[in-house]
Amino acid sequence: MALSALNAISPIDGRYRSKVEKLKDYFSEEALIKYRVLVEIEYFIALCELPLPQLESVSSSVFEDLRAIYKNFTAIDAQAIKDIEKVTNHDVKAVEYFIKDKFDALELSAYKEFIHFGLTSQDINNTAIPLSIKDAMNDVYVPEYSELLEKIEGLATDWAHIPMLARTHGQPASPTRLGKEISVFAARLKEQFNLLNNVPSAAKFGGATGNYNAHKVAYPNIDWKAFGTEFVQGKLGLQHSFPTTQIEHYDHAAALFDGLKRINTIIIDLDRDIWTYVSMDYFKQKIKAGEVGSSAMPHKVNPIDFENSEGNLGMANAIFEHLSAKLPLSRLQRDLTDSTVLRNVGVPFGHTIIGFKSTVKGLGKLLLNEPKFAQDLENNWAVVAEAIQTILRRESYPNPYEALKGLTRTNEAITQISISNFIDTLEVSDAIKSELKAITPSNYTGI
Incomplete structure (x- = not known):
C-alpha cells in the first residue's frame, strides 16, 4: 500500500503533512542520502584540488559534472541507492557504489577508488546530518520562528496601552x-534565539577512529588535519570537531536541541497564558462559517490552536530532550545507538513547526474584549493599596502598610468610594489626598 495521509503512522507524515512538507528536503531518507552523496562528491573534489598525486590529471572541468550528481539528485537516484543497500546491507557503502557507477558514466573509472578514500561511514553521516540540520534551520525553522515573533511583537504594539489587571498566584495584583505582558514573550524569545545563533554546526571528519590513520599511512607527508579542517569548514561551512572518536561527540548538537527546547517552552508558556485569557473572556475568537467547536455544545468556540500548539511543542521537547541527553553518550570509540536516534532528528522539528503555525493561527483569531478588561479593573480597587501605601511611605506616614492591610484584607468589597473614604481619614495634606484619589486601577500601570 502506498503511503498516504490516511495510513501514515506518524501524524507528521499523515494529518499534519501539509504543514511540514518543506522538511522532507532535509530530514527524509531521500534527503539524508542526497546529503551523503554531496559530502562524498565534495570530498573527492577536495582531494583533486589538494592534489593527491594520482588525481593531478583530473581536470577541474569535470567538477560541475560531479556536482550535478547531487544537485540533480532525484527520487529515482535515491531508490537506486536503496536497491544497492539491499545487497550491501550498509547504507553509506551503497552511496559509494552508486557514485562509482556515475564515475563510469563520466569516464572517470580510473579514479573510482578515491571515492570514500580513507573514510569511515561516520565521516559521511557526521557531516551530512549537521549540514542538513543547518540548512533546515536556515531555510525552514528561522522563517517560521520569525513569522511567529513578528506576530507577537505586532500584538504587543497593538495592545501597548490596554490596562489589565495582573494576577499573581491567580489573585488580583498590581495592574x-x-x-507589555505580550512583549515579555518577545524579549524572551529573542534572547534565546541569540544564544541559538552562537551554537556551532559541528561535524566530525577524521577516519575510522578520528586520527586519519588510513590517510597518514598512505600519504604520510600531507597535513591531513589541516586538510580535514579546510574541507569541513571551508567547503561544507561547518565547524570541524577535533579530536574525536569514530563519531562526532554531539555536544554542540545537544546545545542546539536544548536551545530549541527552551524556545518551545516559552511558546508553551504563551499558549497557556492566552488560553487562560480566553477562558477569562478577555478575548473572543473569530468564528469561521461551518466550523464546529463541540460535537455536543453548539455555542462553544474552543481555543484549539493554542492547545494544538502546546501538545505538539511538548512532543518536540520530549524528543529534543532525548536527543540532547543520549547523543553525547557512546561506549568507548563508538557504538551504534546514535545512528537510529539521529534518524528521528526531523521529528521534533516537525512538531515544532506545527506548534509555531498553530500559535500564529490562534493569535490571528483573537478579538480583544476591552469591556472585560475594564470591568475586572473596576471590580478590584484593592490593587491601588500598594500605590497608596508607597506614597504614604514617601511622606513618612506611620505604619502605612498596616493601615492598608487592615482596609483591604477583608471579605467586604473594596470600591472607589471605600478607598476615597479611607483616604479622607488620613492625616495628610489635601494635596496628598488629591494625589492619592487620582490613582485608579486603570492608570496604575507603571512604565
Whole structure:
C-alpha cells in the first residue's frame, strides 16, 4: 500500500503533512542520502584540488559534472541507492557504489577508488546530518520562528496601552498593560534565539577512529588535519570537531536541541497564558462559517490552536530532550545507538513547526474584549493599596502598610468610594489626598 495521509503512522507524515512538507528536503531518507552523496562528491573534489598525486590529471572541468550528481539528485537516484543497500546491507557503502557507477558514466573509472578514500561511514553521516540540520534551520525553522515573533511583537504594539489587571498566584495584583505582558514573550524569545545563533554546526571528519590513520599511512607527508579542517569548514561551512572518536561527540548538537527546547517552552508558556485569557473572556475568537467547536455544545468556540500548539511543542521537547541527553553518550570509540536516534532528528522539528503555525493561527483569531478588561479593573480597587501605601511611605506616614492591610484584607468589597473614604481619614495634606484619589486601577500601570 502506498503511503498516504490516511495510513501514515506518524501524524507528521499523515494529518499534519501539509504543514511540514518543506522538511522532507532535509530530514527524509531521500534527503539524508542526497546529503551523503554531496559530502562524498565534495570530498573527492577536495582531494583533486589538494592534489593527491594520482588525481593531478583530473581536470577541474569535470567538477560541475560531479556536482550535478547531487544537485540533480532525484527520487529515482535515491531508490537506486536503496536497491544497492539491499545487497550491501550498509547504507553509506551503497552511496559509494552508486557514485562509482556515475564515475563510469563520466569516464572517470580510473579514479573510482578515491571515492570514500580513507573514510569511515561516520565521516559521511557526521557531516551530512549537521549540514542538513543547518540548512533546515536556515531555510525552514528561522522563517517560521520569525513569522511567529513578528506576530507577537505586532500584538504587543497593538495592545501597548490596554490596562489589565495582573494576577499573581491567580489573585488580583498590581495592574499592568496587555501589550507589555505580550512583549515579555518577545524579549524572551529573542534572547534565546541569540544564544541559538552562537551554537556551532559541528561535524566530525577524521577516519575510522578520528586520527586519519588510513590517510597518514598512505600519504604520510600531507597535513591531513589541516586538510580535514579546510574541507569541513571551508567547503561544507561547518565547524570541524577535533579530536574525536569514530563519531562526532554531539555536544554542540545537544546545545542546539536544548536551545530549541527552551524556545518551545516559552511558546508553551504563551499558549497557556492566552488560553487562560480566553477562558477569562478577555478575548473572543473569530468564528469561521461551518466550523464546529463541540460535537455536543453548539455555542462553544474552543481555543484549539493554542492547545494544538502546546501538545505538539511538548512532543518536540520530549524528543529534543532525548536527543540532547543520549547523543553525547557512546561506549568507548563508538557504538551504534546514535545512528537510529539521529534518524528521528526531523521529528521534533516537525512538531515544532506545527506548534509555531498553530500559535500564529490562534493569535490571528483573537478579538480583544476591552469591556472585560475594564470591568475586572473596576471590580478590584484593592490593587491601588500598594500605590497608596508607597506614597504614604514617601511622606513618612506611620505604619502605612498596616493601615492598608487592615482596609483591604477583608471579605467586604473594596470600591472607589471605600478607598476615597479611607483616604479622607488620613492625616495628610489635601494635596496628598488629591494625589492619592487620582490613582485608579486603570492608570496604575507603571512604565
